[in-house]
Amino acid sequence: QQTLRLIQSWPRTKALDAIIVCGGGRPIKPAVPPLYVQSRCDIASLLYNHSRAQFGKDRVPVILCVSAGTAHTPQLLHTDTRLP
Numbered sequence: 001q002q003t004l005r006l007i008q009s010w011p012r013t014k015a016l017d018a019i020i021v022c023g024g025g026r027p028i029k030p031a032v033p034p035l036y037v038q039s040r041c042d043i044a045s046l047l048y049n050h051s052r053a054q055f056g057k058d059r060v061p062v063i064l065c066v067s068a069g070t071a072h073t074p075q076l077l078h079t080d081t082r083l084p
Helices: 004-007 035-055
Strands: 018-022 064-068
Touching: 004 035, 018 035
Parallel strands: 018 064
Antiparallel strands: none
C-alpha cells in the first residue's frame, strides 16, 4: 500500500530515467530469486508500468538489475555450461 501511494504521488512532470533493482543473496533456484529480490522486482514493475501510463511508451525508464551473487556462498552454475 505504501509503495503504491508513493508511486501514485510521483510528479506527473518528472519521468524516471532508470529503475535500479538490487539483487542479493543466493537464489533458491537459478530462475527463482530470494523473496526480497522478487519484491524489488515487483516494485520495479509497478514503477515501470506507472511511468509508461503517465508518459507514454517513448519515455519509459530502463530497468537495471545489479547483482554479482554473494561472497558468502558458491555461485549457482548452469548444469550444462557451468556458467552463472
